[in-house]
Amino acid sequence: MPINDWFKQRESRRYTVTSGSGADLPDGVWRTCPGCRKTLYQGDVAKSLSVCPHCGHHFELIAADRIEALVDPGSFEQTNASIGSVDPLRFSAVKPYTESLAAARESCGLAEAVITGRARIGGRAVAIGALDFRFVGASMGSAVGEKVTRLFELAIAERRAVVLVVASGGARMQEGMLSLMQMAKTAAAAERLARAGLPYVSVLVNPTYGGVTASFAVLADVIFAEPGALVGFAGPRLVEQTIRRSLPKGFQSAESLVDHGMIDGVVPRAEMRGRVAAVLGYLLPGGDV
């Protein structure tokens, strides 16, 4: 479905009752902020980029809203919207993979866990993508790997910067080694962009883990993260089991990643567009033609 239709469809769904992750709630519901426990009216939350007006907690956003929040209004044009996963290994465990995919498509209205396209940020030409955590945990299988790779290739062909908003549970287990190899594939594409002298900015949001962190997500020239976002390779539970003691407060948080020198800054959602535009102003001069 073209993204504009998708936006329209979402409009029509407002004020109906939905369930799910909270990323796609209708305006007419109340929700509790996990940051300050205050009860918030979803209509107010949506108006403030889904950031709690009391404590600044950043709620999850769907991919389309991520892109909308970053690009110049009306500048987004989706690419490769029809690429979607199949079930190459006929993976069936508790639930067949095909069923998980069908359910994700139905509830998200997306063919895959990443939206990609052309856009402008501060007038500069970018190739932008955003992952949608609702879609099988925004895990990377063949389709996500292919779309991200094509995004880098598009940027090289059209001399654009790449901006990626990343959330992910990691490589998609249900596609086995095909998923693992997408790490190498996307990293190779990011490296080609780097060799072409084009900038890449990644925005890490909650949560970003596993094979996605350990591939294209952190190969950016400049890496920002949203406040409170958890980012790592191994999940906190596994780390805790491994070291057999409790984890320090703030472990794997965006704030601690700054302290450890792994990212360039924690940037509130409302300031992200301006910050990314400022970076592109330095790294893609003349990119506004």
Next chain:
Amino acid sequence: MARFVMEFERPLVDLEDKLAELKALDVASLPELAAEIEDLEREVERLRETLYAALSPWERVQVSRHPSRPKTDDYVAGLFTDVVELRGDRAYGDDEAVFTALATLDGWRIVVIGHRKGRTTKENVRRNFGSPHPEGFRKARRAMRLAEKFSLPVVTFLDTAGAYPGLEDEERGQAWAIAECLATLSDLPVPVVVVGIGEGGSGGALAIGFGDRLIMLENAYYSVISPEMCAMILYKDTARAAESASALALTADDLMRLGIADEVVPEPLGGAHRDPAPVIAAVGERITSALETLSAGDTGALLENRYGRLRAIGVFAEGDG
């Protein structure tokens, strides 16, 4: 030395033990024993063949983890001469879970990179059982850069359960260290030959685990996630790892079918540990043969081909909006 018995081998091992007991008796004084021993030998042989002829994916994973299985050290000792080990990542420390060296293979001057499990407990503790810390991957990357600078082909050996999921590993950027290896390897302008000799655990294996040729040992595995962890996620039960191993398509044959591996080196019945020397020699031949082919063309074509190989991996649908 205590014997390590994989659970699926138990019936065979019991029979072998019985055979050994009989053989220990004085055969000369008990002539009827000779026939019995002969019968038992035949039975052992038959069982060995049926048991090992068609190992399940989970059984292969167990073979790949066998403590006596030839390791990176054994391939290095068996194949290379004039080995000069390179140590340290020049930033934090020296991770012994990753081995890097300059070495000579049949006249080829190369850079070797391999995950390194130990033979003894002491060695394994030092080497973290072959699970690298970030500095291990950074050491590997340093070796890759050296190979680039001096135009030396790279040969890697995969044998890790995975990157270590520790607290400090996360703080020191495990994901960053792996991702940088991937990017570096993707356009390293020298031939890269990868040999899966044992375990190929996820991102920690992939960091040194792709290139221009992927040679898999028959019982080596390469997987996006360990069968146990997969079973834990799917069934909340690590005991169902066998099912997960089948579902994950992680064997050498699976990798051939998926277009990821290029060739499979057969192992003796029961696994490479039963008779390592011919396996190690065969690996050496496969590596030199790959190096000859890969060194024939120019670097631009080599890199285009490497990117093309990665580019071709993946199965997805496209079209129909």
